[in-house]
Amino acid sequence: KQEVTQIPAALSVPEGENLVLNCSFTDSAIYNLQWFRQDPGKGLTSLLLIQSSQREQTSGRLNASLDKSSGRSTLYIAASQPGDSATYLCAVPQGGSEKLVFGKGMKLTVNP
Amino acid sequence: EPEVTQTPSHQVTQMGQEVILRCVPISNHLYFYWYRQILGQKVEFLVSFYNNEISEKSEIFDDQFSVERPDGSNFTLKIRSTKLEDSAMYFCATGGARNTEAFFGQGTRLTVV
Numbered sequence: 001k002q003e004v005t006q007i008p009a010a011l012s013v014p015e016g017e018n019l020v021l022n023c024s025f026t027d028s029a030i031y032n033l034q035w036f037r038q039d040p041g042k043g044l045t046s047l048l049l050i051q052s053s054q055r056e057q058t059s060g061r062l063n064a065s066l067d068k069s070s071g072r073s074t075l076y077i078a079a080s081q082p083g084d085s086a087t088y089l090c091a092v093p094q095g096g097s098e099k100l101v102f103g104k105g106m107k108l109t110v111n112p
Numbered sequence: 113e114p115e116v117t118q119t120p121s122h123q124v125t126q127m128g129q130e131v132i133l134r135c136v137p138i139s140n141h142l143y144f145y146w147y148r149q150i151l152g153q154k155v156e157f158l159v160s161f162y163n164n165e166i167s168e169k170s171e172i173f174d175d176q177f178s179v180e181r182p183d184g185s186n187f188t189l190k191i192r193s194t195k196l197e198d199s200a201m202y203f204c205a206t207g208g209a210r211n212t213e214a215f216f217g218q219g220t221r222l223t224v225v
Contacts, residue, residue: 031211032211032212032213034213034214036216041201041221042218042219043118043203043216043217043218043219044155044203044205044216045216046213046214046215046216049212049213089155091155091214093211094157097168098143098145098160098167098168098210098211099145099157099160099168099170100145100147100155100157100214101157102154102155102156103154104153104154105154
């Protein structure tokens with residue numbers, strides 16, 4: 001059974017810092033990994049999808065890497081801004097299944 | 113940019129009542145999902161739907177739950193007799209193909225009193 005862990009659960013940083021968010025998963029037989037952003041009381045916004053054959057995927061100030069063999073992904077946020085404050089979740093498909101298994105998320109606060 | 117639309121955004125219902133949550137998927141997407149998030153907990157899978165039938169469901173998705181695509185555009189989740197523990201944010205998600213990027217709606221916050 002796939003388990004997804006995100007540590008730490010929360011992070012507070014000053015504006016401008018480069019950040020690394022971590023995600024680990026137990027079953028490395030995944031098709032892809034998806035990073036989402038969730039604002040308080042809102043839905044999930046897809047940030048990046050990284051395929052199992054890829055090592056990295058970039059979108060603007062965001063860069064996601066994937067190391068299947070070690071069961072890890074990182075989301076790198078460059079030059080953080082207060083508008084980046086949100087909860088960031090990673091999700092992977094359960095092996096052989098369509099369903100996504102989510103981590104509990106990491107609540108990021110970027111202070112001006 | 114195409115988006116998944118959910119209605120209502122918030123619903124309050126009495127225990128034992130039936131509720132229907134609605135979703136308009138991204139057009140040309142063929143895979144549909146419902147997830148829920150109880151306050152403070154992880155997002156958890158309920159059901160997937162493809163080709164007008166359920167393709168997978170979780171243990172949570174018991175006989176009280178049902179899904180359908182009544183008119184070829186909407187995708188609905190029905191809870192027949194709501195319980196207090198059904199209070200959660202319910203998310204609809206859609207995908208263009210199996211195991212591709214999933215796009216989520218803004219959610220319906222269901223409060224059972």
